[in-house]
Amino acid sequence: MDNKVPFAIRVKQGQCVALADGRLWTITSLLRRRRKSRSLTTFQAALPDASTVLSFAVKWIDGRKGQPGEWLIVMTNSPDAKAAINAYKNRWAVECLFADAKTRGFNMEDTRMTAPDKIDTLTAILAMAVTWAYRCATQTMGMKAIKRKVHGRREKSWFRTGLDALRAWITFAPENALRAWQSEFPKCIKNL
Numbered sequence: 001m002d003n004k005v006p007f008a009i010r011v012k013q014g015q016c017v018a019l020a021d022g023r024l025w026t027i028t029s030l031l032r033r034r035r036k037s038r039s040l041t042t043f044q045a046a047l048p049d050a051s052t053v054l055s056f057a058v059k060w061i062d063g064r065k066g067q068p069g070e071w072l073i074v075m076t077n078s079p080d081a082k083a084a085i086n087a088y089k090n091r092w093a094v095e096c097l098f099a100d101a102k103t104r105g106f107n108m109e110d111t112r113m114t115a116p117d118k119i120d121t122l123t124a125i126l127a128m129a130v131t132w133a134y135r136c137a138t139q140t141m142g143m144k145a146i147k148r149k150v151h152g153r154r155e156k157s158w159f160r161t162g163l164d165a166l167r168a169w170i171t172f173a174p175e176n177a178l179r180a181w182q183s184e185f186p187k188c189i190k191n192l
Contacts, residue, residue, distance in 0.1 A: 057081035137162030
């Protein structure tokens, strides 16, 4: 915090903060009377052993079927907490992209490459492959949601649905794979 490097990190509900009057509270205590709605709440506080005032953005995330929801709490040294939660959302999308490129599909971590230029090229190719898999899922599913199993989780992820379709189409129906790559994004995605 002393170096003025901007950050936006997720913190737990049990995090202790000091309000302007000097009293210490956990974030859970501050949110106790807060209605659990999807609206964004922001407040200013400091960490117990620091004098720097930080901004906090808090949003309720509904739980899946049968699961309890949770608070998404993002702490930032930027005065605009709403921008910080949007930055966190974008970072989470990148995390999901890398999870799909690594353990869920393309096993990027198994590469033995060490040259940075080659790793950059591989990352770009994998990003295009993940995009192609997402497009195949959109082509296959349209705007339908993937079915949920009894325990509440989806049968497959959107990525897995698209990757399975892409593999089948490349082998048996290459024109479908090409159509998925060349298709336009739905308007709801294009306007993000």
